[in-house]
Amino acid sequence: MKLGDILEIIEGKMITQNAEMDLEIQMGCGADLMSDVLAFTHEGTLLMSGLTNPQVVRTAEMADVRAIVFVRGKIPPSETIALAEEKGIPLLASKYTMFETCGRLYQAGLGSCGLFELTLRRWRESFEKT
Amino acid sequence: MEQGDPKEITIRQELAYELRIGQAMTENGITVAPDITMADLREVLRRNRISGTPVVVDERLIGIVSIEDLIEALASGEMRATVAEKMTANPVTLRADEPLVHAVSKFSHLRFGRFPVVNRDGELVGIVTQGDVVRAMLRQLEVDYREEESHRYRASHIFEDIVADDIALVFGYRVAAGDIGRAGGASSGLKRALSRLGLHPQVIRRVAVATYEAEMNMVIFTDGGEIVAEVRPDRVKIEALDKGPGIPDIEQAMLPGWSTAPPWVQEMGFGAGMGLPNIEACSDEMQLDSTVGVGTHLTITIYLNDMRA
Numbered sequence: 001m002k003l004g005d006i007l008e009i010i011e012g013k014m015i016t017q018n019a020e021m022d023l024e025i026q027m028g029c030g031a032d033l034m035s036d037v038l039a040f041t042h043e044g045t046l047l048m049s050g051l052t053n054p055q056v057v058r059t060a061e062m063a064d065v066r067a068i069v070f071v072r073g074k075i076p077p078s079e080t081i082a083l084a085e086e087k088g089i090p091l092l093a094s095k096y097t098m099f100e101t102c103g104r105l106y107q108a109g110l111g112s113c114g115l116f117e118l119t120l121r122r123w124r125e126s127f128e129k130t
Numbered sequence: 131m132e133q134g135d136p137k138e139i140t141i142r143q144e145l146a147y148e149l150r151i152g153q154a155m156t157e158n159g160i161t162v163a164p165d166i167t168m169a170d171l172r173e174v175l176r177r178n179r180i181s182g183t184p185v186v187v188d189e190r191l192i193g194i195v196s197i198e199d200l201i202e203a204l205a206s207g208e209m210r211a212t213v214a215e216k217m218t219a220n221p222v223t224l225r226a227d228e229p230l231v232h233a234v235s236k237f238s239h240l241r242f243g244r245f246p247v248v249n250r251d252g253e254l255v256g257i258v259t260q261g262d263v264v265r266a267m268l269r270q271l272e273v274d275y276r277e278e279e280s281h282r283y284r285a286s287h288i289f290e291d292i293v294a295d296d297i298a299l300v301f302g303y304r305v306a307a308g309d310i311g312r313a314g315g316a317s318s319g320l321k322r323a324l325s326r327l328g329l330h331p332q333v334i335r336r337v338a339v340a341t342y343e344a345e346m347n348m349v350i351f352t353d354g355g356e357i358v359a360e361v362r363p364d365r366v367k368i369e370a371l372d373k374g375p376g377i378p379d380i381e382q383a384m385l386p387g388w389s390t391a392p393p394w395v396q397e398m399g400f401g402a403g404m405g406l407p408n409i410e411a412c413s414d415e416m417q418l419d420s421t422v423g424v425g426t427h428l429t430i431t432i433y434l435n436d437m438r439a
């Protein structure tokens with residue numbers, strides 16, 4: 001799915017300038033916990049978050065997150081926007097909730113990023129014992 | 131002779147020696163037979179937009195005829211004369227396997243517009259003009275430039291070039307305590323350095339994530355410290371050293387979900403007790419030593435030949 005399609009599906013607005021609308025997005029991840037983003041995401045992920053501090057952009061940079069959508073109508077402070085423009089990470093704004101923003105994209109066919117190996121192991125240990 | 135930057139002349143001379151005339155010439159060019167008239171020649175030159183052509187009998191070069199010969203014939207009203215009468219017989223030729231520098235010196239001494247190129251048996255194989263020489267050099271410059279570009283910043287290349295029994299590139303970063311606004315600067319710098327070195331993107335990502343978590347821990351919980359990354363041909367080792375206060379119970383600190391982070395840290399999206407487990411997941415080897423009142427020493431090793439995501 002392309003960034004341009006995503007903008008349309010979530011009826012969003014661009015926050016950063018000069019974003020490439022042809023940018024290919026492979027999967028989505030909705031999180032407010034940055035350690036989860038670092039653990040779960042893969043290259044080419046779209047991050048949906050309600051947090052707007054500059055560390056969200058830093059996290060995206062480290063985890064190779066391709067673009068960030070701020071949900072619940074939140075608009076990030078100027079430091080966040082400046083860092084994103086410096087790092088070339090497009091920022092989008094959605095007036096929908098995290099649930100609806102993710103839901104719209106999932107319904108349109110955007111897949112989810114996988115689970116953290118460690119989390120998955122504990123899940124299996126807890127619930128999938130034979 | 132033209133004056134220029136001495137370095138530029140060296141590159142040009144180098145290219146002129148490196149390239150062969152065969153690489154610069156135009157192959158299978160237009161040729162004419164000696165028995166056509168100068169009026170016919172005019173049509174050939176006009177139609178092909180050329181200013182001269184070799185004269186050939188059975189693949190064998192016998193002369194060269196140019197637009198200057200045509201102008202003279204026109205001026206003296208001899209357009210019905212044959213090419214054989216007006217051409218330059220036994221022209222100066224160049225061999226395809228000669229270095230390009232021979233063409234350069236002949237152009238400059240004889241001031242001809244073109245030279246026929248022959249093989250070792252004297253058969254015509256092409257024609258070379260000054261424009262061909264310039265184009266061949268530019269083409270080669272572009273090839274050389276691309277090769278240089280693709281080799282630049284490659285760690286593997288650096289490691290191949292430097293001969294030593296042990297080789298390591300060391301990158302050091304200072305991390306200030308409590309400076310949450312600038313936190314991540316060290317990891318960002320390291321990530322950039324590693325991509326400049328051309329390391330595998332998956333390796334870079336693991337190093338970046340592990341270093342970032344370590345840097346956040348240092349900013350949030352310690353009195354500051356430093357992060358030192360050592361890149362070797364087979365591995366990246368990252369050491370995070372801080373000035374305290376130290377971790378009282380390492381085993382507890384390693385538990386996923388266990389955290390002592392204050393609420394302001396949690397508001398930033400950190401402090402959920404996933405930092406150290408995240409670092410462990412990204413590393414091939416992880417060593418955590420801490421002494422309360424002294425500081426913490428975290429060592430992360432990631433092997434370059436292991437491409438797991």
